Amino acid sequence: xxxxxxxxxxxxxxxxxxxxxxxxxxxxxxxxxxxxxxxxxxxxxxxxxxxxxxxxxxxxxxxxxxxxxxxxxxxxxxxxxxxxxxxxxxxxxxxxxxxxxxxxxxxxxxxxxxxxxxxxxxxxxxxxxxxxxxxxxxxxxxxxxxxxxxxxxxxxxxxxxxxxxxxxxxxxxxxxxxxxxxxxxxxxxxxxxxxxxxxxxxxxxxxxxxxxxxxxxxxxxxxxxxxxxxxxxxxxxxxxxxxxxxxxxxxxxxxxxxxxxxxxxxxxxxxxxxxxxxxxxxxxxxxxxxxxxxxxxxxxxxxxxxxxxxxxxxxxxxxxxxxxxxxxxxxxxxxxxxxxxxxxxxxxxxxxxxxxxxxxxxxxxxxxxxxxxxxxxxxxxxxxxxxxxxxxxxxxxxxxxxxxxxxxxxxxxxxxxxxxxxxxxxxxxxxxxxxxxxxxxxxxxxxxxxxxxxxxxxxxxxxxxxxxxxxxxxxxxxxxxxxxxxxxxxxxxxxxxxxxxxxxxxxxxxxxxxxxxxxxxxxxxxxxxxxxxxxxxxxxxxxxxxxxxxxxxxxxxxxxxxxxxxxxxxxxxxxxxxxxxxxxxxxxxxxxxxxxxxxxxxxxxxxxxxxxxxxxx
Numbered sequence: 084x085x086x087x088x089x090x091x092x093x094x095x096x097x098x099x100x101x102x103x104x105x106x107x108x109x110x111x112x113x114x115x116x117x118x119x120x121x122x123x124x125x126x127x128x129x130x131x132x133x134x135x136x137x138x139x140x141x142x143x144x145x146x147x148x149x150x151x152x153x154x155x156x157x158x159x160x161x162x163x164x165x166x167x168x169x170x171x172x173x174x175x176x177x178x179x180x181x182x183x184x185x186x187x188x189x190x191x192x193x194x195x196x197x198x199x200x201x202x203x204x205x206x207x208x209x210x211x212x213x214x215x216x217x218x219x220x221x222x223x224x225x226x227x228x229x230x231x232x233x234x235x236x237x238x239x240x241x242x243x244x245x246x247x248x249x250x251x252x253x254x255x256x257x258x259x260x261x262x263x264x265x266x267x268x269x270x271x272x273x274x275x276x277x278x279x280x281x282x283x284x285x286x287x288x289x290x291x292x293x294x295x296x297x298x299x300x301x302x303x304x305x306x307x308x309x310x311x312x313x314x315x316x317x318x319x320x321x322x323x324x325x326x327x328x329x330x331x332x333x334x335x336x337x338x339x340x341x342x343x344x345x346x347x348x349x350x351x352x353x354x355x356x357x358x359x360x361x362x363x364x365x366x367x368x369x370x371x372x373x374x375x376x377x378x379x380x381x382x383x384x385x386x387x388x389x390x391x392x393x394x395x396x397x398x399x400x401x402x403x404x405x406x407x408x409x410x411x412x413x414x415x416x417x418x419x420x421x422x423x424x425x426x427x428x429x430x431x432x433x434x435x436x437x438x439x440x441x442x443x444x445x446x447x448x449x450x451x452x453x454x455x456x457x458x459x460x461x462x463x464x465x466x467x468x469x470x471x472x473x474x475x476x477x478x479x480x481x482x483x484x485x486x487x488x489x490x491x492x493x494x495x496x497x498x499x500x501x502x503x504x505x506x507x508x509x510x511x512x513x514x515x516x517x518x519x520x521x522x523x524x525x526x527x528x529x530x531x532x533x534x535x536x537x538x539x540x541x542x543x544x545x546x547x548x549x550x551x552x553x554x555x556x557x558x559x560x561x562x563x564x565x566x567x568x569x570x571x572x573x574x575x576x577x578x579x580x581x582x583x584x585x586x587x588x589x590x591x592x593x594x595x596x597x598x599x600x601x602x603x604x605x606x607x608x609x610x611x612x613x614x615x616x617x618x619x620x621x622x623x624x625x626x627x628x629x630x631x632x633x634x635x636x637x638x639x640x641x642x643x644x645x646x647x648x649x650x651x652x653x654x655x656x657x658x659x660x661x662x663x664x665x666x667x668x669x670x671x672x673x674x675x676x677x678x679x680x681x682x683x684x685x686x687x688x689x690x691x692x693x694x695x696x697x698x699x700x
Contacts, residue, residue, distance in 0.1 A: 086147035088128060095121035100152040101162045104174075106144045110479070111170035113141060116159040120150050137372050141174050157414050164390040167383075171480065176383035177370045178351075185221045186394075187212040187228075189280060194269055195241045195262040196276045198228050202512070204394060211394075212283045215363060227319045228282060231290065232275040233260045242269075248678040255676050285360055287320055294320065335359060341402035341443035342381055343451040347371050351384045352447035354439065356396070364443075366450050368462060377403045385411055395419035395426055402444045404430045463609050465507025471610030472555070476597050478580050481555035482506060486617045487568075488559045489519075489530045490625035497522060499534035500625035503553075504617055514624060515548070528567055531558075535571040543575055556581040557614070559621055561596045584618055592618060647687040655679055656688070667692040 097119045104113040104127075117123030127142055153159045167175050188201040192208035200222055204211045215221035229236060236253055245265045253259035260267040282290060298313035339354035349369040354361055367388070371380055382405040389395060395415050405411065408428050415426040431437040466480075473480035484504045489497060499517035503510045517537060522529045541549035556572075556579055558564035565583040572579055583596035592615055595602045604611050642653045655677050660666045666688065674685035 088145070088147070091148070092121075092125050092128060095124055095150065096152060097121050098152050099154070099156050099159045100150050101159050101166060102148055102150045103166065103170075104141065104145050104172075105147045105149070106173075107146060109146065111166075111172050112144065113172050113174040114163055114166045114170065116156070116163040118156055120152070124148060124150070137174055137374050156410050157417065160386065160410060160414050161390070164386045167387065168390070174372050176372055176375055176380050178367055178384060178387040185215055185218050187215070187221055187225055187283060189276065189283070191276070191280075193241070195235060195272050197236070198225050198234055198279060200225055210280065212357075220363075223319070224283070227316075228279050230258055230316065231282065231320075232279040233258060234275060234279060235259050235262055237263065239263050249676065249680070251678070252673070252676050255672070285358055291317060291320055335398055336396035337398045337400060338396050339400045339439050339443045340381070340384070341440055341447045342377055342384075343444065343447035344371060344377060344380065345451060348451065349380055350447045350451040351381075351388070352443045352450065353388075354443050356439075364446070366447065378405050381405050382407060382411070389415060389418065397424060397426060399426065399428045400436055400440050401428060401430050402440050402447075464612070467507075468609040468613035469507045471608055472613065475595060475602055475604060475610065476555075476580060476582060479554070481553070481580070483551065483553045484555045484557055484617065485553040486557040486559065486621040487531060487534060488621040488625040489527045489534070490622075497525075497530050498625060499530060500621055501534070501538060502617065502621045502624050504613075507613055509620060513548070513551070516624075528563060531564060531567050532571060535568055536574075539571060539575045539577060543577070552577070553579060555579070557617055558583045559618055561585045561601075562599075565596055584614060645688055645691045647684050651679055652684055 099116075099118050100120045101114060101116050102120060102124050103111055104115075106112040115123070127138060127145075151162060153162060167177075171177055186201040186204050188199045188204075189210045189212070190196045190199065191210050201209075201211065215224075228234065235241075236259065237251060239248075241262055242265070245263055248263070250261040250264055250266075251259070254261040254264075260272070262269075262272055294313055294317045298310050298317065301307075301310035301313060335356070336358065337356040339356065341352045343350045343352070347370060349371050351367045351369060352364065353366070354364045367384070369380065369384060375383075381401060381403045385399075385405070395418055399415070405428070412426055412428050415428075416424070419426055429436070431440055469482070469484075470480045472484075482505060486502045486504075488500050488502075490500070497519035499519060501515040501517070503513040505513075515538070517534045519530045519533055521533050538549060539552075542552050556568050558568055558581060561583045565581050568581045572581070580597070584592045585594045585596050585601055587593045592611070593606075594604055595614070604614075642648060642656060648656070656666055659677050660669070669689075671682075671685050671689045674680060674688050675682055677685075
């Protein structure tokens with residue numbers, strides 16, 4: 084039955100919820116929230132002359148609407164955020180580049196804590212620092228903290244595993260005091276951890292003074308090598324403290340957010356203030372719907388940005404006020420800590436806070452002016468390219484694309500690769516490798532069937548790392564590969580679009596095979612360039628894995644000939660060194676430091692390679 088808009092308007096409830104407008108192709112055009120659904124949705128279809136241009140252009144295209152009732156405005160806000168991210172509607176203000184920031188994790192719940200790089204903040208008993216807008220800076224800081232405070236880098240379970248293996252290389256180069264051997268007490272180690280936490284909180288002056296004194300002592304004793312090492316450490320500490328130079332004076336965690344807008348384009352500049360120190364900044368490109376006010380743009384950005392970040396500061400300072408400040412404060416407070424400490428949203432008008440917001444605003448304007456075209460090109464290469472692929476295939480733009488390839492040499496050591504792109508960008512954390520188990524010889528179709536069966540069986544079972552299913556399968560081949568994928572999906576009762584990359588006589592992609600039709604594509608389009616990037620990345624990942632396995636086979640065959648080296652020690656050598664040449668260059672002391680290796684075994688490895696070299700010379 085046809086959807087009768089006027090009849091359906093009468094059925095709308097006077098309750099909070101979310102409404103979804105569908106267009107001529109039944110696509111989602113707009114998602115909105117309402118305190119009272121009946122009042123809000125009816126406004127779109129009234130004869131009022133006060134409608135904005137966006138509504139005038141959208142409403143004639145609306146073929147139907149649907150709605151979801153919620154218990155509160157906050158629930159409606161959360162649902163609106165999720166639906167906007169899922170459907171990316173044309174008439175909503177869109178955050179074009181989702182980003183995730185790393186943290187530094189201190190596992191204070193362990194007997195002998197570690198300092199780790201963390202992609203997200205989990206609900207555990209660890210202490211987290213960040214988020215860090217610069218991943219490289221976070222890793223540099225972790226390396227520095229480990230060197231300064233001699234904290235362990237291993238994954239051993241202590242104290243249970245104490246004394247089970249020899250101390251690792253970090254002990255021998257004086258970067259760890261071997262808690263794995265019980266050579267440092269838990270109390271003394273905990274003191275080093277507390278000093279490291281103070282350092283991560285920005286208290287670097289004491290460390291600098293101590294290092295300078297030690298450097299002077301080393302220089303006075305003519306120990307210039309140690310003095311130079313201490314000098315490098317001092318430089319690294321200063322580099323970390325320089326990142327925290329600008330302070331707000333409040334000692335609080337704050338985000339400072341400012342907008343710069345021009346036409347349909349906007350930049351949101353975010354300054355990250357942690358413990359009163361400006362630790363970094365980032366900017367986000369937004370696509371604005373027609374006649375969207377700055378207040379509405381800011382509100383949309385806050386909803387989308389904080390729905391995707393695990394860290395919520397106590398205070399958020401804005402360049403532009405928003406209409407639903409109290410509602411957003413309530414949502415953010417619940418998201419942060421179940422309401423124990425209120426999150427405040429401010430629009431400063433004077434003092435240091437206003438100056439900091441003004442600084443963010445000037446930076447946003449500079450980025451919009453100078454980088455506008457570059458940012459738009461970056462978006463065209465990713466989101467724009469994904470939209471083009473969706474248009475070619477007649478499907479919703481695929482947020483997650485998975486591509487597969489098989490690599491072997493005459494059927495030897497066949498492997499499969501799975502490459503993942505989300506929003507047009509590679510998501511390397513989701514890449515997967517498969518060693519073919521059930522297929523003998525060079526049978527790419529059977530190998531692909533095995534790989535896809537294993538992948539989607541684990542997806543259906545919601546196994547960790549496989550639970551997220553793709554919106555599109557992109558096969559490196561035409562009809563044959565596509566049919567293999569479709570048969571696997573049918574057995575699993577899964578409905579996922581599958582397309583194949585069709586090549587010409589020169590092995591260059593010329594079109595896409597989809598629904599039994601070869602679709603020609605513009606080879607100058609961003610969609611085509613994305614398809615070829617995915618294809619090249621899938622090949623690279625498969626070949627790299629195959630090459631690694633071949634290399635391991637070669638290493639293994641040479642290590643078989645070394646006296647006194649059994650299976651366990653062979654595995655340890657293969658795990659500890661990248662190739663045979665690295666083992667050949669290692670001295671006896673380094674070989675002896677490996678787990679499970681004693682003096683006799685280390686000398687046997689060393690003599691094997693050096694006697695071989697003498698015989699060849």
